Amino acid sequence: MxxxxxxxxxxxxxxxxxxxxxxxxxxxxxxxxxTMQVSGDDAARLANLGITLDTIIPEPAAQPQQQDQEQDTEQDTDQLDAPLPEPTPETTPGTTPPAETGQDLQDQAKDIIEQMKGAVKETTNTDTPPASGQPAAPTAGDEPEVKEQLGRSHTPAYTFTRVMQLQGDRTGSDFPEPVECQxxxxxxxxxxxxxxxxxxxxxxxxxxxxxxxxxxxxxxxxxxxxxxxxxxxxxxxxxxxxxxxxxxxxxxxxxxxxxxxxxxxxxxxxxxxxxxxxxxxxxxxxxxxxxxxxxxxxxxxxxxxxxxxxxxxxxxxxxxxFSSSPRDPYLHGDPKAPRKGAMNPATAQRSEFDRSPPKD
Structure with a gap:
């Protein structure tokens, strides 16, 4: 071939x-x-066939953050932590500057920062009386409880349920929202x-x-x-x-x-x-x-x-x-090969149905 x-x-x-x-x-x-989503009559038809349908669970919303209080606290902390400019002693011609070392200047700056922090804390911890008809502002001790309540109120409670055909036939009104299946x-x-x-x-x-x-x-x-x-x-x-x-x-x-x-x-x-x-x-x-x-x-x-x-x-x-069946090379691509089962004229035998005269 x-x-x-x-x-x-x-x-x-x-x-x-x-x-x-x-x-x-x-x-x-x-x-x-x-998976695919179905709803209405298609979901009811699948439920009536005994196919499990899963409710689609939405992604929970992110919890709100108290940005105002955190921003105010961060601003106060940044202001307190900012380095103070080093005081420059006043000198007059003909006078010698005071003999103050760098360590003394750092100690003075730390004392000033501590005093300012103490004043800010006293101002923050002072309880202000609430206005008439308005609830009192939460204190620092109540802040974790307030955050926990806010997180619970803004986080929806999702449940995972499976919808199965229990009794009777389902209708399209039973599936107003899309459900999921294979x-x-x-x-x-x-x-x-x-x-x-x-x-x-x-x-x-x-x-x-x-x-x-x-x-x-x-x-x-x-x-x-x-x-x-x-x-x-x-x-x-x-x-x-x-x-x-x-x-x-x-x-x-x-x-x-x-x-x-x-x-x-x-x-x-x-x-x-x-x-x-x-x-x-x-x-x-x-x-x-x-x-x-x-x-x-x-x-x-x-x-x-x-x-x-x-x-x-x-x-x-x-x-x-699987072994292939033997093939006749003459029938499968080799025209020069002798055809399988062909009779040799020299050895061919006369058939009993052959009525023609014998050849010499």
Missing amino acids: RLRDSIALTLPSFFLRLVLGVTFVWAGTGKLIG RLYSIALMISKAADPGLTPDSQPITPIMPPKLAGKPWPKILAWSAAITELVAGGLLLIGFLTRISAVSTFFVMAVAIWMTQIGPAAMHTSDAILGFIPRHDDLFSPAAYSTLLWQLALASMSLAVVFLGSGAIGLDRLL
């Missing part, structure tokens, strides 16, 4: 497996560890809506695009987990090339169901202006953003189907673990 033929049979399958594996591992992981339950919500779409504004029943029995539990929850696990496991197997064809069949069916539920099904069953009767119509027929989801799903389904026919290729565990 020529080199380019060998590359053509090896690299396409490897690149397809690489793209499919990364895409489905990423999608499956996001469904399992990611992202994989978006598939359960989609399946439930597709199997039980409800009524139109004119109270007319909407045609379901999935079997109605899938609307009730436990089917939406089971199918959601099955889709997420299939994406994660099949994507990993495609990356290493193990059980490649089975994994590709799984991803193909996942994408086929996704295309039907999100694109073709609603366009064919719920609209009357679909392109060719099953392709959703958008305002701009050539807008990449409008048809990006459909094209992405179609590309993944096509690549999965291609891997089903190509297999893992030479770069994969399937080629190492």
Whole structure:
């Protein structure tokens, strides 16, 4: 087999497996560890399916600080701690300056600072009578208690609760605020809506695009987990090339169901202006953003189907673990090789059904 033929049979399958594996591992992981917010009827539908919904805990507000008192105290302290200018002795011509050392000047400055601090403390500790009709100002001893009371009054008490279906059916009014759940339950919500779409504004029943029995539990929850696990496991197997064809069949069916539920099904069953009767119509027929989801799903389904026919290729565990069947070199790239099973004219035996005259 020529080199380019060998590359053509090896690299396409490897690149397809690489793209499919990364895409489905990423999608499956996001469904399992990611979260989403729902409210109203969607939250009630999930709660009626027995899915756990968590309340969203807001971030606590920062505690207020007594900025005015702290700023005043800091200003007083800064003024007291500021160094005083050194006094310069007055000298006259013909006289000698007083013999004062630097240590004496420092002692005098410290004495002056201590006196000023004592005067400020006496002024601060003096109790001023409160005005008529006004509460007395808190003293220094009551300041920690006041701060604690302010912190408690401005810090909301949040509780963590779980919303479960206990008795009866939930309604949209039971969930006025958004709640949180795992992202994989978006598939359960989609399946439930597709199997039980409800009524139109004119109270007319909407045609379901999935079997109605899938609307009730436990089917939406089971199918959601099955889709997420299939994406994660099949994507990993495609990356290493193990059980490649089975994994590709799984991803193909996942994408086929996704295309039907999100694109073709609603366009064919719920609209009357679909392109060719099953392709959703958008305002701009050539807008990449409008048809990006459909094209992405179609590309993944096509690549999965291609891997089903190509297999893992030479770069994969399937080629190492499972021995390939013997191939006829004549049929697989070597035109000069003798065809397997071809009869040699010299040793060919005459068939009992051959009525032609024998050749010499």
